[in-house]
Amino acid sequence: MWKRLLMWLVVGYLVAAGAWVIASGFGRKEQLLNVACDPTRELWHDMNAAFAAQYEREHGMKLLIRQSHGGSGSQARAVIDGLPADVVTLALWTDTDAVRKAGLLEADWENRYPNRSLPYVSTIVFVVRKGNPKNIRDWADLTRPDVEIITPNPKTSGNGKWSFLAMWGSVVWRGGTADAARAFVTAAYRRVPVLDAAARGATMTFAQKRIGDVHLTWENEAHLEVKEADGELEIVHPGALSVLAEPHVAVVDANVRRKGTASVADAYVRFLYTEEAQELIAKNFHRPTNAAVFARHQALFPPMDLRRATTLVPSGKWDDVQKTFFAEGAVFDQIQIAGRK
Template sequence: MAYHPTSLSRRLGAGLAITAVVAGGGSVLLTSQLQAQAQANKPQQILLVSYAVTKAAYDQIIPLFEAEWKKKTGQSVVIKTSFGGSGSQTRAVIDGLEADLVGLALEGDVLKIQEAGLIEPGWQRENPNNSIITNSVVAFFVRPGNPKKISSWKDLDNKSVDVVTANPKTSGGARWNFLGLWGSVTTTGGSEAQARNYVTTVYKNVEVLPKDAREATDTFVKRGKGDVLLNYENEAILAKRSGEWTVPYKLPDPNVLIEGPIAVVDKNVDKHGTRKVAEAFARFLYSPAAQKAFVNNGFRPVTAEGKTFARGKFQQVKTFTVQEFGGWANVNKKFFGKGGLWDQIFSKSR
């Protein structure tokens, strides 16, 4: 007998078919959700490119963030690092080192990466304090007993004083040293012509130009070169703490306020799919734990909590900022650009 489906059976069949489709769709949706969850929990790796003297601080900060991220998200993250002179690190990122974040010695280096199209304009507004995570000042390392009686900027204007400082072409710290020297004249009533003459005289007393701040410390401390070393205050603090160099350091007054920024490298994090964790790490650097680690490694803090923790740990000194010279965009061009003041002074000092 031929089978002729009734209207009821047709409705039941249609319902079963719809149920199967829905069930199938639900399976696809569930699979998609599971895949997305698996991807979200997949371990990630990011690269932080920074300048030489931050290594000790980041060695303490990074494990703290990795543990906190795992606790909050369930995802494991590994932060790889690269350290070197800020200028050299900047060039490496521009030339293809795929940093997810850059924690360089000065805003001027981050601006160069921005100009290369890797960081979007406005990165300063992405984090508190215009994305500055640490402060410091220029310190003078002197020999035991300070035989040359060096305590102020003016004391460097002496043919008998052998000065050690890194190369401004490769070192961010050296550029801060240069601005400290220059500003010691122009912020105390001197003219730019007087500043040029003074800085030229000082650099005539510089025999070698190490590539970065850490190598400059080694040149003075381990190789015994020079009567005075110009370097970051945090280098002096760490050298004293480790017993590497226990002679009291000098802080010339007025001094330049050294500002160290952090920035996410937009093009790279979008390529790697690491924006969320990179931005979280940048924000973590303002946390009490991170600021405490910076202080413990000789950096001056930028947050209220950090400053409370640091009370009494740093010498008081009057400071001027890079804004005295028109900001980093102007400084990059006027002082350190091709044919700029540094090039002119270097050629006359050699």
């Protein structure tokens, strides 16, 4: 009897202590998981530190923000398959909307935050060897027989999709036909010796393994690549024309409801639009959507004619971009088959 009484006293103490811990906030584990596309590691390192510091100042509680990085399409599939993301920061609208189609995002996800849930935008540029020995200046140079191209796989990588769309658009946006665009892109992919699964892998192939003459990559990734190459690489903004890359952000509604992190995740995404965060975006060579911040850093971003990828399909819809170019058996698969003949 005494043993049972002692046991109940201990249980009662632990319950009371646990209630005090919950009420006081001491020992609570505030955590978020941001599932991101591959070339944003440095951006989120800085952003997470800034938001966590603000959160601790405002709430008196530490916040752990965990990261997952990979090819954008692969990351979307991982979330759909159960990776418990609170926030997704993927490379393309179609990848984010695939998470909605799986029942994890609400229908209004794109319009929930300012600027169609785009705290920043980017584009695709060229990285070339020191001195640009092959004199690669514009998109048309990619199909020259002496040029070898590095770009990741559009089936798994957002960078790969944006690069494909930029190449296709470089013909169509200058008045060329779809048939001419197909011929150009087919010829370009014949100049690609390896298709890495994600953006960072392609960077390593070009910069560290020294394969290829030109690397098609995100503008921010190009700056990082050149910086780390210590003068051995240069950036080329091709013909002042490229695609407007739109990497949306979204809170994963089903997951945050289940985990009880909805308010923290919402605050995290809204923080991205603050002046402090927009400055960090510019520092990491992404194009901030705050006009005043962009103007202060315009020297980092040469003027370019940036076109939306949805102009490449008659409907102007992202679903049709996906179906036309990247679905099973669509244009990219056809080009790959043609390139092997």
